[in-house]
Amino acid sequence: MALRTLASRKALVAAALGGARPLPAARGVATFALPDLTYDYGALEPAISGEIMQLHHQKHHAAYVANYNKALEKLDAAVAKGDASAVVQLQSVIKFNGGGHVNHSIFWKNLKPVSEGGGEPPHEKLGWAIDEDFGSFEALVKKVNAEGAALQGSGWVWLALDKEAKKLRVETTANQDPLVTKGINLVPLLGIDVWEHAYYLQYKNVRPDYLSNIWKVMNWKYAGEVYENATA
């Protein structure tokens, strides 16, 4: 009885965390679930179209989650059998799909409709840190846009906190590599998906237009919270 209550409370907590953490399982591998958005697909227009948001969430992110779960099951079996080459062989599919799940879970929280505060620039601690590490908010935006536009192929551009150096950094990662692959001390504050699927239907090849528009729905409040927690 008590165990069942515990399990259901865990499930509630997992749901509240937006699905980024695994659901508890009685036995076997913990599986991951597609987190819900806290806004409608069309709520970020005109910066990002509802069509893109729906495809991006329901197809791309959902596929990362499904394939990640499948890969984890295979990994579990391979580890149990002591099959070292199978374990090693699974690393790239885990990195890709797991990374895709991690990155997109952050991304949805980085965006907010204008009506709910999206686009409002950062204040207080994060705002001051940006001024200190980049000179100005405008300079940061310019840098992120430049690095995002210059990224060849698919990837992400990040505003990161280097927890050890206590400095903000702009970083890029390729494909679905999460930010930690660029530094174990890096905490993602904001990530912008620059895969073509993130903007193609609306902006076609003009990635710079997508980049300059996405700031209008940027959720600086969330970034500020992450920053304050990490520097507390």
Next chain:
Amino acid sequence: MNDVADDESASDAETEENADANGDTVDALESSDPDEVGPVTWIEQQPLPYPSDALEPYISKETVEQHWGIHQHIHVERLNGMIGGSEWEGMSLGQMMLSSFNEGREAPHPPFFHAAQIWNHDFYWRSMQPGGGSKPSERLLKFIKRDFGSYDGMIQQFMDAALTQFGSGWVWLSYKGSKLPHVNSRSPIPSDNYGRLVISKTPNAINPLVWGHSPLLAIDVWEHAYYLDYEDRRADYVSTFLEKLLSWETVESRLKKAVIRAIERDGHVSRKHVRKQLLAQGKSRIRARPQQANENARGQTSSQEKPLGV
């Protein structure tokens, strides 16, 4: 380093014969005003070999015009903008691409991304034809069965490669001369060194020419190649490409040329090798593995008789 030079000239021959008469011209536009710095066109993309709506309903006119007319064209503009006065000025597209690859040591030099993408796209458009698809010829099927087990086995490998290219990139069918990854290296087991078909996937702008392979067909799996028509469904796009668009005639003609080049390049090496073997046997040196020596001689002879089966 004869092999390297041979490979490079083989690749040049490849790019030259793939380029139409109009393509790959070094065409400097000069303005009458000496002070005016006009744009110089060192490299051009090849024209589309069919009208922009010819691949419908499988690839839309909108995609073709966006893909050929804008994506590929931007690479042309960028490349032309960066090579004036550089070490790459005056080179052909193929030479530029291979030399700026920097042998994959660290990052390639800046022109590589654009030069390779121009080359890759030219090759991609010509890998397709309106009303393509259908099946390869009997002759080509023999190779396919030998190297992939079956036609369906090859298709499965294509799909696997396309769906595990995690990010932007390309999927290729190529012809290569040996079992080892780079064709410059030769296996010490002569029976490994027969020409074979391979499927490979490459990230972003890289192509198997830089490994010394001879590409036979290319599928663009950057999202811009299929997103307007297939959204996230890369698998549908790739299987449609293979069933409805791919020009097996083009593949076969590219294969023939690749095989001829390989024979021309490697034929004399095989003969030298055989001569060495016979000399060594004549001196009756002690061998560590006498059995293998006999096998080698036999392997060489048979590969000489029917080198590559075409």
